[in-house]
Amino acid sequence: MRTLALATAVALTLTAPPASADSALTLAKPTGDRPVGTTSVYLKDTSRPDPWVPSVPYRELMVSLFYPAVPSPGPKKQFMTEAEAKAVFDEAGITGIPPSVMTTVRTDAVVDARPAGRALPAVVLSPGFKRPRAELTSLSEDLASHGYLVVLVDHTYENVATTFPDGHVTGCAACGNYDPQFWQKLQRGRAKDVSFVLDSLTRSKWAPLLDASRIGMAGHSVGGVSTVNAMVTDPRIKAGIDVDGTQNDPLLAPGLDRPFLFFGRQSLYAPGTGQESQTWDDDWKQLTGWKRWLTVAGMAHPSFTDIGLVGEQLGLDFGASTPAVRGQAITAAYVRAFFDRHLRGRPQPLLDQPSVQYPEVAFARTSTPYLPAPTGDRPVGSTQVYLKDTSRPDPWVPSVPYRELMVSLFYPAASPKGPKTQYVTPEESAALLDRSGLDVPPDTLTTMVTNSVADARPAGRGLPLIVLSPGYTKPRATLSALAEELASHGYVVxxxxxxxxxxGQSFPDGHFAGCASCAVSHDDGFGEKLELGRAADVSFVLDSLAHSKWAPLIDSSRIGMAGHSIGGASTIPAMVADSRIQAGMNIDGTTHVPLTPPGLSRPFMFLGHQLGATACAQTDSTWERDWAQLTGWRRWAEVQGAQHASFTDVGLVGDEFGVGYGAKTTALRTQEITRAYVTAFFDRHLRGEPRPILDRPGYPEVSFCH
Known part of the structure; x- marks a missing residue:
C-alpha cells in the first residue's frame, strides 16, 4: 500500500565507512536566542484501553517537553536509549553500526532546566509511524529556542520502542497488516492521544507555561496527516502542518477553517504526480481557511527529521539529493514561520511567496495569491494616476463627453520600506472573479502579495519609459508582475x-466603470476599433506624463511599448500613430489592423505560445502578414507549453489556486521567460545594451520562428 511505503520502507545503503562508537554525531543547532530545557512526562489515560493491546486497560504515553529555559550547566538530553536505537536499526535492517552511537548524539536541551517565561504558544509534534519521538528533537529544540513550548508525543505501540520511567520498553504492537482501516484507526487514535495530552498538561504543574489559546500541531508522515484528525476533533488546535504525510482518512465537509500547511517532497507531492499528491488535493478542497501547499526539491522522507540528519552522518543513503542539514534548516524555517504567523500574529514573508533564500521550496497551491519577486536590484514603487482626455468622447459610452483613464505607474524607488501596493480594489476583484470558476471570496485578489511600495519616493531621473497595455476584459493589474520586474531593472512603467x-475599474472619486464594450456587437470592426482606440489612449497618456510632475523621471527619447493579447496587437497601431514609441512587443495577440506599406522600421518583437504540435509548425497568419512589413530589427519567438493566460498574472493566479487552463509549462516559468525577453528587448533597444538572449534562444522552451 502506498502509505506503508511512505511510512516504513526506506532503502538504505552505506555510502561512507560506518561511524564508530565515539563519532561526534550532532543534531541541528537551535537558531533562536534562548537556552532550551527539556523534561520527560509520563501520562496514563485510564478512560480507555490501549487500542493496540486491549489487555492493557489504559493508554500510557511518554511526552517530551521542550521550552525556553533559564541558563543552566546541567546534563544535555539523551537522543535515544540503546534499546530504542537497537530497535530502530533492526527495523531498518542496518548492520555494521553499533546502536550505541545513537546514545551519544549531541543535543542542546538541558534536562529539567528551570523554565523561563509563562503563557507560551505551544506546538504539539507527532512523529512518523514506527519512529520514536526522538526523530523530531532538532525541530523541537529550534522551536523552543524561539520561545515555544513544544509537546513531543510518543504514541505507544506505534513505534519500534518507547522507554518508560520504570524501565519497561514497549515495541510496535501496531506493526503488521496495513489496510485502509488500519491507517484510519492510527490517525484517529493519535488525535485522541493529543487531546488527552493537552487535557493533562492544562491540569498539571506545567499549565502556567502554556497559553491554551495559542496551540498548534505539526507532524511527520502519519503524524502529519493525524494533525488534520486532531484539529477536526479538538478546536483548541488553532493551526496545523502535515509534513510529508499521505492522507488515508479524508477530510470531509464542512472541512476545516483554521490555517493549515502541506509541506512535503516535490517528487511525491507536487500536484498531479500520483495518488499521494491526490490525497492532498482532496483535503485541499475541504480547507476553507488560510492554506499553503509547499514542496521541497531533493528531499527524501527522512530528510525532514533527525533520522535523515543522523543517518547521513552515519553514511546512510536515503536517496536525497538535498543534504540532510539543509533539509532540516528548511523544515525548521517554514514550520517556525507558520506558527509565528498563526499563533503569534507576526507577518512572515517566507509564507507569502517563494524565497531566494530557499530556492528548493516551491509554492504548489496557495489561498493568498502572490506575484513573483522582481529580479532586478532596485526597490520598486508604484502609484495610481488618474487622467482625463477632454478632447474626445468615450468611444464606448458616447454620452460621456471625455475619455478618463487610470494608469498604474511603476518605477525604481528610493527605499523598499513601506506598505505594499494593493493589487486591485474589492470592486475590481469581484468583477474579475465573477464567473471565473474560482470558488473563492470575491475580494480574494485584494490580498494578492505584491512587491511594490505604494507611493514610494522615486529614485533616479531621465529613465526609459515602457507603456504596457493589458488584454481585452483584463484590468491593468494583470500585468503587475511584468511591470514590477521592469521597474526593478530601472524602467518607468x-x-x-x-x-x-x-x-471593471475603480476611480479615485469612488465611481466604478464596468465593461461597456462587452455589450457591443463584436463584429469584424470591433477588434480594429479596440486597437485604434488603445493607440489613442497611449498617445494621450504620453502627452499627459510629459506635462506632469512625473516628467523629470522620464526620458522622452527612450519610450517603448508592449502589451498582451489585444494590448499587444495595439502596439503596432500605436507605433504607427506615435513616433515617440521607439520599440514595441506584441505578446500573444492576434492583430486586426494590418500593417501596410511603408511598414515599420523601428524594432519589433512577437512573443507567443506555441500553436502547433512542434515548434513554429503552425503560426498566426496576422503575424505573418505584419512580419513582412517590419523593415527594422525584428524577432518572432514562441514558448512551448504555454497558453494565452500564461504570460500574465492570470496564469500565475490560476496555478496558485490549482485551476487548469491548458498550459503544460507553469505560469511561473512562462513569467520568467516573458520577463527575460521583455527586459532584454528594451535593454537592447532603449539602452543600447547587448543581450545575447535575443540572438539565440536562452530557454529550452523557446524557439525563434523568424
Missing amino acids: AVIGHTYENT
Whole structure:
C-alpha cells in the first residue's frame, strides 16, 4: 500500500565507512536566542484501553517537553536509549553500526532546566509511524529556542520502542497488516492521544507555561496527516502542518477553517504526480481557511527529521539529493514561520511567496495569491494616476463627453520600506472573479502579495519609459508582475487601464466603470476599433506624463511599448500613430489592423505560445502578414507549453489556486521567460545594451520562428 511505503520502507545503503562508537554525531543547532530545557512526562489515560493491546486497560504515553529555559550547566538530553536505537536499526535492517552511537548524539536541551517565561504558544509534534519521538528533537529544540513550548508525543505501540520511567520498553504492537482501516484507526487514535495530552498538561504543574489559546500541531508522515484528525476533533488546535504525510482518512465537509500547511517532497507531492499528491488535493478542497501547499526539491522522507540528519552522518543513503542539514534548516524555517504567523500574529514573508533564500521550496497551491519577486536590484514603487482626455468622447459610452483613464505607474524607488501596493480594489476583484470558476471570496485578489511600495519616493531621473497595455476584459493589474520586474531593472512603467474595456475599474472619486464594450456587437470592426482606440489612449497618456510632475523621471527619447493579447496587437497601431514609441512587443495577440506599406522600421518583437504540435509548425497568419512589413530589427519567438493566460498574472493566479487552463509549462516559468525577453528587448533597444538572449534562444522552451 502506498502509505506503508511512505511510512516504513526506506532503502538504505552505506555510502561512507560506518561511524564508530565515539563519532561526534550532532543534531541541528537551535537558531533562536534562548537556552532550551527539556523534561520527560509520563501520562496514563485510564478512560480507555490501549487500542493496540486491549489487555492493557489504559493508554500510557511518554511526552517530551521542550521550552525556553533559564541558563543552566546541567546534563544535555539523551537522543535515544540503546534499546530504542537497537530497535530502530533492526527495523531498518542496518548492520555494521553499533546502536550505541545513537546514545551519544549531541543535543542542546538541558534536562529539567528551570523554565523561563509563562503563557507560551505551544506546538504539539507527532512523529512518523514506527519512529520514536526522538526523530523530531532538532525541530523541537529550534522551536523552543524561539520561545515555544513544544509537546513531543510518543504514541505507544506505534513505534519500534518507547522507554518508560520504570524501565519497561514497549515495541510496535501496531506493526503488521496495513489496510485502509488500519491507517484510519492510527490517525484517529493519535488525535485522541493529543487531546488527552493537552487535557493533562492544562491540569498539571506545567499549565502556567502554556497559553491554551495559542496551540498548534505539526507532524511527520502519519503524524502529519493525524494533525488534520486532531484539529477536526479538538478546536483548541488553532493551526496545523502535515509534513510529508499521505492522507488515508479524508477530510470531509464542512472541512476545516483554521490555517493549515502541506509541506512535503516535490517528487511525491507536487500536484498531479500520483495518488499521494491526490490525497492532498482532496483535503485541499475541504480547507476553507488560510492554506499553503509547499514542496521541497531533493528531499527524501527522512530528510525532514533527525533520522535523515543522523543517518547521513552515519553514511546512510536515503536517496536525497538535498543534504540532510539543509533539509532540516528548511523544515525548521517554514514550520517556525507558520506558527509565528498563526499563533503569534507576526507577518512572515517566507509564507507569502517563494524565497531566494530557499530556492528548493516551491509554492504548489496557495489561498493568498502572490506575484513573483522582481529580479532586478532596485526597490520598486508604484502609484495610481488618474487622467482625463477632454478632447474626445468615450468611444464606448458616447454620452460621456471625455475619455478618463487610470494608469498604474511603476518605477525604481528610493527605499523598499513601506506598505505594499494593493493589487486591485474589492470592486475590481469581484468583477474579475465573477464567473471565473474560482470558488473563492470575491475580494480574494485584494490580498494578492505584491512587491511594490505604494507611493514610494522615486529614485533616479531621465529613465526609459515602457507603456504596457493589458488584454481585452483584463484590468491593468494583470500585468503587475511584468511591470514590477521592469521597474526593478530601472524602467518607468505605465500600465494603462482602458476604461470600459475590462471587467471593471475603480476611480479615485469612488465611481466604478464596468465593461461597456462587452455589450457591443463584436463584429469584424470591433477588434480594429479596440486597437485604434488603445493607440489613442497611449498617445494621450504620453502627452499627459510629459506635462506632469512625473516628467523629470522620464526620458522622452527612450519610450517603448508592449502589451498582451489585444494590448499587444495595439502596439503596432500605436507605433504607427506615435513616433515617440521607439520599440514595441506584441505578446500573444492576434492583430486586426494590418500593417501596410511603408511598414515599420523601428524594432519589433512577437512573443507567443506555441500553436502547433512542434515548434513554429503552425503560426498566426496576422503575424505573418505584419512580419513582412517590419523593415527594422525584428524577432518572432514562441514558448512551448504555454497558453494565452500564461504570460500574465492570470496564469500565475490560476496555478496558485490549482485551476487548469491548458498550459503544460507553469505560469511561473512562462513569467520568467516573458520577463527575460521583455527586459532584454528594451535593454537592447532603449539602452543600447547587448543581450545575447535575443540572438539565440536562452530557454529550452523557446524557439525563434523568424
